Amino acid sequence: MKKSFLSFFVLFFLVLHNPAHSVSLPSPNLAARSWLLMDVVSNQVLASKNADDRIASRTASKLMTAYLVFGALRDGRVSLDQPIVVSEQVARLGTGGPEMFLQNGGTATVRELLLGLIVRGGDDAALALAIAVSGDEKTFVELMNREAVRLGMKSTLFAHPYGSSGKEGYSTPSDMAVLALGVMRDFSDYSSFFSTKEFSYNGIRMRNGNRLLWLDGAVDGLFATNSPEESYTLLASAKRDSVLGERRMLSIVTGAVSDQARMQESLKLLNWGFQNFDMIRLFEKNQIVATPEVWKGSSGKVEVGFNNDTFISVPKGAVSRMKSVLVRNDPLIAPIDEGSRIGILKIVVDDKVIAELPVVALEQINVASFLGRLWDTIRLWFK
Template sequence: MKKTPSFFLALLLFFSVITVSHAQTASPPTIVARSWLLLDTVSGQILASRDAYKRIEPASLTKLMTAYLVFSAIKEGRLSLNQSVTASDQIWKLDKGSSKMFIEPRTPVKIQDLLYGLIVQSGNDAAMALAEAVSGDEAAFVALMNREAERMGMKSTHFSNPHGLPDKDNYSTAYDLSILAINLIRDYPELYKIYSVREFTYNRIRQRNRNRLLWLDPTVDGMKTGHTEAGGYSLISSAKRESATGERRMMTVVIGASSDQMRAQESLRLLNWGFENFDTVKLFDRKQVIATLDVWKGSKSKLPVGFNFDVYVSVPKGAASRLKSVLERKEPLVAPIDENSRVGTLKMTLDGKVISELPVVALEQVNVASFLGRIWDTVQLWFK
């Protein structure tokens, strides 16, 4: 899976910088779960949370990473949806009482069917078969899972298998799982649509998607349930709704609820609270010039700056007019300066409180000035 370094940098900046403390608004509902969060995926802001960085047992939420890696293999041409694979005998060693799509021994299965078995039916046998299809064996696939988690910035996550059956070395946090989920939606929107499928039949066995919200709310289009005796009932849910300012998407991660019904109920309460109490406001377009800064010892004396992605911010309903911004820049700016290198921070405040800190980057390359130009600017800086 190859992505350019600039893509990774922008993605990590997006999550590490834009995710900030909650704005002043109505109190979030009391959620009955061990840990949870609500995320506006358009702005990248966490709107409410509790114990989102606490280590948890991800259970079948682990299968999001398995799906992500399979999606990547399909996009890169290493696998195809119509390709058939035969799972090894490892899948027969799985817990007999765990979730399965019921693959027959030594029977070829299409990658597409395995994906539906993984996502809709939450089949542990499907997870193993797909892991082997991508990497040859489980150990190699698990190593790939952990490399990808590190790349995404999932700092408190470690995977030990592709399915999520209990293991002390398989752990994550609500926050880390939200990073994984939002990457999956953004990187593979077409394949993500499988998460909205309500039921799937394989080997003449029909199984329903365990995500109750697919029946309760037509705006919910995913994502994944998880359950173990020790970890309780968990659900990552995502809903897309239209608003006066455009399409919006909210995501919840609810970990450790007491029942299947409770995880769905609490997730829906969070989704509705987020949509009802916040606006998502677009501040700047990608590459839009927000300021022009002085440059010293460079081939240019002025540098346009902005962002390398569209910038949105989440604010309480009706509060957009009270937003203010302050640009904190590096001083002095001395050439050479690479395009897309960070040169400052734009702090967005609401009623005097910082709600977002945005990485400001150079929109052009500035090379070093001639010898005389550098000498002249050096003298000027002495008196600045």
């Protein structure tokens, strides 16, 4: 692979107003078994600990169940006000986990079941929704695992819509981050379910386990669970305004010793991210960042860049020390489709890679004539 160094313009005031700061920021010291902090806008993991360690799948299972129900709502296979009759299988689930106290033969709407799943974390709500979407639990679990593969969750296996405490089901904080990003990206229309502080069903009031919804106005979701296997877990999303628009952080804390501890450690992690990193716009949509050589094409070069505005989070004071390195998949041989990946742009500060961004072709390059292809074939022999 061939490397080419690119230079890019950075707003002068960002350099001027940020004092020198080491890129190797000391990570916060959290009282939790594993944790992760991600900048949602730039899709960067800013800090983590034991984020690839396997844990029980209860949190990930319920979040995936919500994801798939949102998809069914989008596709018209179910509706929010659709009544669901509670089966004996659901009413007698008896996992020992949280529930919304569904009664055999009773009814609940899809909306109520989603609130029971997301706000209460109800195992019975998860199973009821799974059966409503797929007809039976087994078919729904197969769908969960297919969707996990599609999203890129590399270390997750689902066994039940409400999770599993044994070896049959597992996930990781890293995979939960992938899923949480998918929920926020694909189903923002349903974000209000995650910010709901409490609701009532059959006269029973149920409060959201994410206490940060009361404590910090910047926090607007996502999901809190606790179980003997995962201890206390919290996925929290928070947004703050900046000169470039909305900044959003996602924190994942697992293995905390109490509800109070997971709340405090999650808040500590979110504040650490907002306070120690700046968000900058590297490139605008369709801005050309390089024009590498193309072989056997209708054009001898191709314009490459990003098909969306590209943002990045950098440690405060590190903007002036940034470099970019384009690692290409050379040789580039036509045809090259517009939007196809050309390589990776690595952002480097003090010899440390802080982000890797996919670079795409900004134009279509068709194949050259027979003589043109022949000539480039001969040239490649001597390259």
